[in-house]
Amino acid sequence: GQNIDQPTEMTATEGAIVQINCTYQTSGFNGLFWYQQHAGEAPTFLSYNVLDGLEEKGRFSSFLSRSKGYSYLLLKELQMKDSASYLCAVLDSNYQLIWGAGTKLIIKP
């Protein structure tokens, strides 16, 4: 079967750095997405990785290792508004998105 694993919940302090991990087992791989979802709102696109390595976008970076079936989202200089769920999703061989359940990130002052 296809499976995406992420921690259910993480807590971090304002101004700190946090890394949210995602491991996947899918039938084929055509890229990995990270989305941010605030409570009661729709997911918004953060990043897309299809090649190994680190992609940096301001305070957010995303890393991919295809051989390990592993990605992480790195958030720096955390702000209170970063409190949200972070969803990892993999595009499988049929170009269908397989979603993880999301990691709820709680930021404390």
Place this chain on the structure above:
Amino acid sequence: DAMVIQNPRYQVTQFGKPVTLSCSQTLNHNVMYWYQQKSSQAPKLLFHYYDKDFNNEADTPDNFQSRRPNTSFCFLDIRSPGLGDAAMYLCATRQLLGRMDYNEQFFGPGTRLTVL
């Protein structure tokens, strides 16, 4: 601004009473998706349209139907809502460029459905 719009944002219906959720887009994307998302769970794809071609997920209950009368609009019909159908329903769009290309999906704000 180009966007994905869902109406209503909150919908309350009674057990067994048909309900229709709507989605419209100004992005002119050729693919539209309907997802069901329950609390702390991954979005679950119900079906999608590539232009007018309808694609139903194998495990989508027959109780759920969809219509796409034109590029801009897509509807989700729940024929006989049960208590288990209470969830957030997300509409998303994307532009399919070609088999080897993939753009991100753009989501609407969602409709939260309550079944009494």
